[in-house]
Amino acid sequence: EPEVTQTPSHQVTQMGQEVILRCxxxxxxxxxYWYRQILGQKVEFLVSFYNNEISEKSEIxxxxxxxxRPDGSNFTLKIRxxxxxxxxxxxxxxxxxxxxxxYFGPGTRLTVT
Amino acid sequence: GNSVTQMEGxxxxxxxxFLTINCTYTATGYPSLFWYVQYPGEGLQLxxxxxKADDKGSNxxxxxxxxxxTTSFHLEKGSVQVSDSAVYFCALSVTTGNQFYFGTGTSxxxxx
Numbered sequence: 001e002p003e004v005t006q007t008p009s010h011q012v013t014q015m016g017q018e019v020i021l022r023c024x025x026x027x028x029x030x031x032x033y034w035y036r037q038i039l040g041q042k043v044e045f046l047v048s049f050y051n052n053e054i055s056e057k058s059e060i061x062x063x064x065x066x067x068x069r070p071d072g073s074n075f076t077l078k079i080r081x082x083x084x085x086x087x088x089x090x091x092x093x094x095x096x097x098x099x100x101x102x103y104f105g106p107g108t109r110l111t112v113t
Numbered sequence: 114g115n116s117v118t119q120m121e122g123x124x125x126x127x128x129x130x131f132l133t134i135n136c137t138y139t140a141t142g143y144p145s146l147f148w149y150v151q152y153p154g155e156g157l158q159l160x161x162x163x164x165k166a167d168d169k170g171s172n173x174x175x176x177x178x179x180x181x182x183t184t185s186f187h188l189e190k191g192s193v194q195v196s197d198s199a200v201y202f203c204a205l206s207v208t209t210g211n212q213f214y215f216g217t218g219t220s221x222x223x224x225x
Contacts, residue, residue: 045212056211100145106156
């Protein structure tokens, strides 16, 4: 069964460094999302992406964040200058145009020290 | 606004016990409702969904009914197994394609 994959599974970085989290959505899906979950808190929406542009973003998704679909398969989330409070599990998701449900990847645990 | 409230965990049950995890929501529009499950070390997997009032979603012995009058979508299973141990998330989507709103998750441990 097709699935969303994410790399790396765990990323440790120092405050102020740039990180890129990578996702490979399911191949025939056209809608892509990033969410994050700070330990012990809710899963929070960051951004949605369709037709090579951002369709919706939350207040969390400020100028430090950016997303890109650099080729036909990858979907990336970049954090330009990481802060301690960016430490969280980041989930990528994708959706087929005909369905309601989003399919999630296993997540990348980001630790900022 | 849009939000989901789930019962606090963790929940510990004996094998073959009855499970209920409560979920209530508030929504500005007419939402679709979902339950996701996260097994240890894995991502969020769709467990079941319901897209209109009185719909019942079901999968793997789990059920949840979309109750508009009580704004609820409680998850139930008649007889849990050890393999059901996981974290369960209730979620809603108000507009197809837009963001999901998640509850905090409820951790379930089933003991033999």
